[in-house]
Amino acid sequence: MRTRPSKYNISGKLWGTDHHFLMNVLSGSADILTREEHEALESDPEAARDLMEEKGYWVDPEAEKKTFRAQYLEFSAAREREELQIFYTPTYACNFACGYCFQSDYAHPSERHDAVVTAFFDYIDKAFQGRRKYITLFGGEPLMPGEAHRAHIAAVVDGCRERGLELAVVTNGYHLLDAIDLLARARIKEIQVTLDGLAEAHDSRRPLKGGGSSFDTIVMGVDAVLARDLPLNLRMVVDRENIDELGKLAHFAVERGWTSHPRFKTQLGRNYNLHNCQASQGHLYDRLELAKAIAELAKRVPEVAKFHRASFHGARYLFDNGELPDPTFDACPACKSEWAFDASGRIFPCTATVGVFGEELGRFHPTVELNEERIAQWQDRSILTLPQCKDCEVNLVCGGGCEAIGRQQHGAEWSPDCRPVADILGVGLAQYFVDDL
Ligand code: SF4
Ligand code: SF4
Structure with missing residues (x-):
């Protein structure tokens, strides 16, 4: 057997230190090297051949292809078993005027909801029969006040309760206090x-439309959710404008x-540029x-680490579990484990595309129509089909990124959304492991 360096080796420097790392998610190996070890390896790789083979950094290419295929099959099977996240957008209207909102010019569906919500549940009952799934209310702002709108939300909540489906909500939080009883009718x-x-x-x-503070009201909403022991994701x-606020908010969250x-x-x-946002x-x-900004802040403000532990492309996972996460053959869940529906009866691939003219994949109301060809294109997108990703050394960590961002960046569909995986791993490994060195 003639071995050579694996095409999935990822190497780099631990940010702010003299140490280096070597990692291979296909073989599951990860090592932090001192400067001396790194230099020795660079100057005489043959001397470490046995060890490198043992750890899967040097491989027989044919054997590696087999491992790749086997792990891809496992990934695909796991995805089939994954819980579906089904977004439902009752409205694109919102009571906030956030500077970075990417939906501010979306058309607003009408408020006549009865037939739409019935058709929504009919569709998901049939199309996703036998799949584990949950519904996420999305917007716009899904908890807008007003009798007609709240009746719309109640129909979705009750549809979830009747089917035993869990309900998630993505909200700006302003109306959480007055909507919480309604939401809690579902799990x-x-x-x-x-x-x-x-x-x-x-x-x-994140001002209210027309001005006015929302902070205190949202904080009361968060308190109320936690007081009921419901899961809260803050x-x-x-961005550069508010990075220091992370330390202050972390302190506030700890104190509270x-x-x-x-x-x-x-x-x-x-905060990134999607569609029309970011003047x-x-x-x-x-x-x-x-x-880097998060890692730096975490060093200066101890509460930051209590508030948020960044994943840094698997560095946190490695620290917590003592092993690497499984390879990611595809980072974009659209049309695989994620779908988005809106109150105009349209179906979209995901939250980044919901409501965007031209991104619809069909309708569930008033009739069911699907653009099967387009859906198949979304479902086929992975590091195996994106030409740029096939031979990329970080592909099994990056997974090809987000299609919505990729097409925005490249001006073409089925584009990669490249991530500086090795550099971010270097930041993360330094953050989580540097005290242990
Ligand atoms: S296109 Fe981007 S936002 Fe949409 S599902 Fe894929 S990764 Fe997520
Ligand atoms: S999106 Fe870019 S960085 Fe990610 S796997 Fe593809 S080519 Fe590599």
């Missing part, structure tokens, strides 16, 4: 709320007892800059 999987910092910063980035959208609640979790969203782009982070 709540998660309520996602966004705060972009403490009051002043949050209110300037999302913060981060949120971070010690077992059902509280957080998510950091990178000024200078304050946006790229992925690596954001990773």
Whole structure:
């Protein structure tokens, strides 16, 4: 058997240190090397051949192809068993005027909901029969007030309850307090709320339409959700303008007892340019800059690590579990484990495309119509079909990224959304492992 370096080896430097790393998600190996070890390996790779073979960094290419195929089959089978996330958008209207909203010019479906909600559940009952699934209310703002709108939401909540489906909600949080009883008629999987910092910063980035503060009202909503022991996912959208708010919000969340609640979790969203949003782009982070900014802040502000533990492309997973996550052959769940429906009766691939003219894949109301060819194209997208991804050394970690971002960046469909995987791993490994070195 003649071995050679695996095409899936990922190597890089631990950010801010002299150490290097070598990783291979197909073989499941990960090693941190001192500068001396790294230099020795570079200058005489043959000397470490036995060890490198044992760890799967050097492989017989034919055997590696077989492993790749076997793991791809496992990935595909696991995806078939995965729970479906089905988004339902009752409205694209919103009571906020966030500067970075990508939906602000979407058309608003009418409020006559009865037939639409019935058709929605009829469709998912048949199309996704036998699949584990849950419904996520999305918007716009799905918890807008008003009798007609709340009757619309009640129909969705009751449809979930009747079927035993869990319900998630993505909301700006302003009307959480007055909607919580209604939502809790179903089993709540998660309520996602966004705060972009403490009051002043949050209110300037996420003002009510026509002006006015939303911070205190949202905080009361978060308190109420946690008081009922419902799962709360607090999302913060981060860019250069509000990065310091992350430390302040983390401190606030710790003080308020949120971070010690077992059902509280957080998510950091990178503010990025999608569709028509972002008049000024200078304050946006790229992925690596954001990773470094979070890691730097976590060093300075201890509460940040209690508030949010970034995944850094599997570095956190490795730290927590002592092993690498499985390979990702496809990072885009659209039309595989994710679908999005709106109240105009249209079907879309996912949240980034829902409501975008030209992205619809068909209708569930008033008649069922599907563009099967288009759906198949979404379902085929993976590192095996994107030409740029096939021979990319980080493909099994990156998974080809997000199609919506890829097409935005490249101006063409079925485009890769490249991520600086090795550099971000370098930041993450330094963050999680550097004390242990
Ligand atoms: S296109 Fe992007 S946002 Fe949509 S499902 Fe794929 S990864 Fe997610
Ligand atoms: S999207 Fe770019 S970085 Fe990701 S696997 Fe494809 S080519 Fe590699």
